[in-house]
Amino acid sequence: MEDQHDRDLKDLYKAARTAESESPPDFDELLARSSSASKNTKNPWLKRLAAAAALFTLLVGAYLVDRSTPEPALDSSPAVEAIAQESSAANDADWEELLDYADSLWEWESPSDFLL
């Protein structure tokens, strides 16, 4: 019975839709407009090919630039060692200064100040 119900419903739907269906625009005219519009746009494959070529050029260029500059020897370079020592010294000095500052703060707030 379900099939019969579906057929009845389908017939009603089709009748209603057919009654309100509109006549389509002229096919040849629409196709001509579509053809002229598609001729104005470039072939999408050409666009994709151009994008791929640009990406390839960019990647190859980046690789060549990277290879042309020698890699620095990080392990044994005196410059790196000097920088490391300098930064270490600077860090020690900073820590000293920070500790002095902290001591001065605690010294000011220490209970001995209230006892004086």
Add this chain to the structure above:
Amino acid sequence: MIDLTKELRQLHHASFQWALHCTGGSRHDAEDALQSAYEALLDGSASFEERSSLKSFLFAVIRNKARSASRKRSLLALVGLDDNSTPSVQPLVHRKMDDAERVAAIRAAIQQLSPRQRDILELVFYHELTVEEAADVLDLQLGTARTHYARAKKALRRQLTKEDFQWKTNTIET
């Protein structure tokens, strides 16, 4: 190799009705969507590889074109650049005036369905697609499409009964 122009000509009437459905009844927007779909098929940006029927493939392209045009119009309306943002739905003209009330009742019942349910009934009931083909057009899983189809039929029957619709046959029970 199919004769694309010949096939499109044969499907032209059905394609336009589907485009009208996808654009909410706007003739102008439907023509634009159909023209864009033909354009995509002609310039190869939508290439038919015969994995499905041409009808379901074309319907999917029309739906996508209508949706992208609708999104574009919404965006333009949002930024206030669209002069034609008011809906251009034309009033329906019924050929048979004695059936007008009947058609109006069905139309009203259809409008109560969800957009997805309306889409699937339009494709299966009016355009005679199978549920599988409709699932392809709507980009849905087959199980999901079957669920929407079953619920759409049930909801349509319920709506028609609610509106005291006079069935021509008494075979439909709710």
